[in-house]
Amino acid sequence: MRVVIVGGGIAAVYLANNLKKQNASLEVTILSDEKHPPYDRIHLCRLVDGSEDVDGISLPLDPTVILELGQKINKIDKDKKRVFSDNAMFRYDKLIIATGSKPITLFDIAYIKNAAVFRSADDSEIIKRGVQGREVVIVGSGPIGLELLETLNEMPHVEKLTLLVRGNHLYSKDLSIDSIKTIEECYTKNGKVRISYEDEIIEHEVHGGEITLLKTKKLQIENPFLVFGTGIKPNIESFRETLTCNKGILTNLYMQTDDENIYAVGECAEVQAFNYVAGHVKECTSEANCAISHILQTDVKEFEPAISIDMLKVGGFDLVEVNSPKFTGNYEKVLITSKEDNRIDEYFVTKDELTRFIGINSNVDVGYIETLINSGEKVDINYLYQNRLIGERGRLICSCEHVYHQDLVDIVTQTGIGSFGELSNFSDAGRVCGRCKIMVQDVIKDSQHLIDPNMPRKTPEEIKREREIVEVQKRIDKFNTLHPRNKLTTDNLESALASLDIGKHEVNSWISMVTADMQLHPNFEEVVEKGVKALNKVPIVWLELADCSGNSEAFIKSANPAIEDLIFDYISLDYHELLMSASGNQSETILEDIIKNQKGEYILIVEGAVPLAMDGKYLRIGPKGETGIELLKKCAKDAALVIAVGSCAFDGGVVAAAPNPTGAVGVGTALERTDVINISGCPTNPINIVGTLLSYIMFEELPPLDKFNRPLWAYEGRVHDNCERRGHYELGEFVQEWGDAGAKKGYCLFEMGCKGPYTNVNCPTMKFNGGTSWPVQAGHGCMGCVEQGFFDKFANERKYVEEEK
């Protein structure tokens, strides 16, 4: 597919690079009417003061993009899918117009030598040459005019500057008088600049292609150099005939024009749904992303106006603006100013919501402001006041990447980088829209002295390596625990990594067990045999204490793996009162044998509570009449792992419910240990027992646990959030009494006392008995049986009231 982009600015380059990035086989052509390859207009001031040339501000462009310069497109043939310049014709499959905007002038300056706009590299060149020895008159007090004013003010051979302002404001008509004064002072303090408010040009005399006299309402200036910074309009004159236009070329939410093969992006486009014309780089790139997604039909995105963050950085002051698309001219304003810090924060509030913020030398956390605007929460003035100095990270430097002054200093001092180029390994600050690049460079330069001279200077490779080591360390530690004989270290990362790779070729012990009796290739057979022999099944001791055998009963209904495979092939259920053939002395011999001869190898699973009252004598087991707690301690002492299954083993369960007649506690409490794994539930879902065992055998470590030592994979999700009846909850459709019409339709059971909102477990997804059902599906609702103390709290059919009790 051939994509042709008309325009030579940042939008065109962004489009071309990202199209290529997503689909390298595209043929992408940029048609620019400039004579320079694309450059970043944001840095045009650097051309004016001569600190950069046009190559210095050029934009990186994918080398496979075809770039045609000097091609001003003036005609589109939609039917044949071609565009024409004065001297060439280009065929397209998809056309994207990104011609940006052009400046407005009060009169035609095409043939006047001492007048200019400020939009291109050529304009900068004209200004640079033209201002010498003349009084410079800048018309317009918007960001463009102010930036140029700042630049010229700093140039020694510019002696006099006049800013003509039609109204009586600078930067924005919504700024307070305090702000305007602050800005004004910054410009006027060295005496070169005068600002004439409520003024405009009323007459100009031209002789020999030069303006010789400029008359304004208030002033007369001879031999000036005039720069128009009065505003911009979409640069779409060549397309008005072929495409439907309003202010800009009208598009849908995919930036598609009325012709399905033609898109418009950036300042030349107007999203019809919102009559929205972009003004910032961020907005243009998000439009570009929508157009790209639609052209490539991958992950198609619709455009929506978002909050914009704008900054004006000139020597004397620092301005940040955060603007919501909801902002209108109707607002109330909260102003917080500090004379001492020369700081002004202006909060624009519309219907109790914050819709815009402009800060001068502000310390507020812009990220917070953005969140506040986004949330639409009611504005709390006290909070705004408290937030005014919150910016511990210093001033915002890069609004695109939300990088603050201190962030950059930290990077410099921690890594010892010395240039903008080196920064790219750590942060994209200054690289997105590019506006703050210079500031970023300055911060890097200014914080060089903070670098500890003794700190070894690291190359980006070394730093990358360090990061890798941090990541690899965990893997190496695990490898070392599994292979205690060959200790890997990170001293030689390559060989360590190579060893890990060899580790990958080991056949996981679980896979070995699963595949042991399959017909496999002989090469595989040996490793499998080894794995199985080494493991020889995991010995398991399952104790039943003050229980009802419900968890054992549940366990033997395990479906994957089926119980018969589980106990015959995978684990060695050596002691389990419910299933074992031996009794009395014979069974106790087995237990003694395991405890004595398989120290640190067997897994102890405990079901049931531990009665502690009456010296534990409410439960006695074995020919010697050991108490439950004695037996538990004996078995737990040398177990590799203790797992408490079911609610009773977790926290005493029903046995410990009020008034807890036998002084029952859970296994962890009874053993006074914090490393007992809990798999709560009444009974617990066998999937969660088997899953935890499998996880232990497969990954050779325990899964991550929650604060109750329950495996997160099973106990993280809230029942209510994953519930199949959640939709009815949202719609307010509730069962009101058992068996009513709602019950027949499967409405939400919240009103019938379902405790799903207070319960964290995987029942809704795993269900019970091979996925057959679960209490909510069966119309009863959850009773929170995995939660602590649920019998006294949740085990009923009434709505839970927090205060009840």
Place this chain on the structure above:
Amino acid sequence: MNTKKIVIDPITRIEGHLRAEVEVDENGVVQEAFVSGQLFRGIEIILKNRDPRDAGLMAGRICGVCTNSHFRGAITCVEDAYSLEIPKNAEIIRDLIAMALFIQDHVVHFYHLHSLDFVDVTSALLADAKLTSKEAHKYHKNPYRNSHSHYEAVLEKVGNFVKAGKLGPFSNGYWGHSDYKLTPEQNLILISHYLEALKFQTNISKAVAIFGAKTPHPQTLVVGGVTSVADMLNPQRLNDYLFIIKEAKVFIDRAYLPDAKLLALAYRDEIKAGVGRANGNFLSVGGYEFEGEQRLFCNGVIYGHDFVHVEEFDESKVTEEIDRAWFSGDAKENEVCYTDLNDDGSLKTAKNDDKYSWIKAPRYDGKTMETGPLARVLVSYSKDNKLIKSFVDEFLHDTDLELIDLSTTVGRNGARAIESGYICEYIFKLVSRLIQNIKYYDTDTWVKYDFEKLQKDAKGRAFLEVPRGVLSHFVNIKDAKIDNYSVIAPTTWNATPKNFDGLRGAYEEALVGIKIQDTSKPLEVLKVLHSFDPCLACAVHVIDAEGKELSRYKIKTL
């Protein structure tokens, strides 16, 4: 006479903590027996002062093996207290859950909890697959999974297991014991079915879960009805339930019943010698509505194997004593009175008032009774229950036994298998009735009541037949709270300790007189006890069931 005491604890392959102590003479013949429950949890005490509607969810936790039985027992007795009559559909749904659990329980009991008392796993490895297949044909014309290759696969699976040296649950069994009487081929048939039954019980549990939400511990019964109405109205759920039962019936007809016959034939001498017979007193409260006035099980009481004079069950004759259980006080106010074990860990039984068990002593008209599938089959058969008659007759015919022969260790298994067979048929009729109800637009599953307007003080009781026998729950409600609660479970009847009357319960009576060949390997004791399908979590209760006033129980704070 010299007697020797043998202590067996834990008795495995049961629910809960059971101990048996038997005194044998020099020939190894048991002279006296004491069985004891070794765990006390006090669920009734926990139930006090709670909302009666919550009793089900809590009492359900009495047992995870007899899951659902106590859940239903508690809810039924609260409904009885408030005279709530639940809709027919709710009753059927409850029955469908219960019946699926009956067959699940019986199959798990027979194969996983009991069969290893008859089956020598190591002997099975010597079997010939072809001969095994042939052997199976003696007990059914179309035996379950009977191909040579299937038996070879079983041999390989068990063989690998034994070869690996890790026997898991089969470790340290009584392999090679002379009480094992089956041939290698017969052993292999039963081992094969042991493995198949693991699958069976996983599958049948899905049938329970369809209307019960899950098992163990179903969660769909509420005071006034059931909650799984959406499942009831979903034709696919009904269909799934039926198909699971259909598959279950295949296993019961072609594996379980033939295996019970196989045992009856192989252990004929033992049966005819009456090994494992108790005193011949049987109790059944009957139940499960069938057609019109008929019930699936009849109620009735048999004394001393007198099958001719079967008395009607009268709940006022049920009493409860604590002479030798770890409680003290009179019938009105009891408290825990633990007198401990001897220093060597054995039960204190020297004097005839020594206390030795957490299980209390229920009596019917002052007598100890046996309850369970055997009692149900004998009472129903003796009362000429048409439904069960053909099943019993066929079993007796195929095994050449008489009715009294069922009252033995092996016979109890026969009764359990017979019961499983006819319950399967009953389930199909139940589902059919449910479908008829829905067909004529009866979809009620809950009887409406306003709890706030129900009487504040009430008493209720429930007598139910559950897989292991007669279960009764009693509740006293005062000020809309549970004032007192008590339970008599099947195992409470069968595992009762002695009273001052000296009468032995069914377990103890059945043990007396058996001969133990090797006192270090008391397989014979296990066999007798397992035949009752003990469930100790159920059995231990602080109870009194004078039928009038429930007594109170306290725990001494220590």
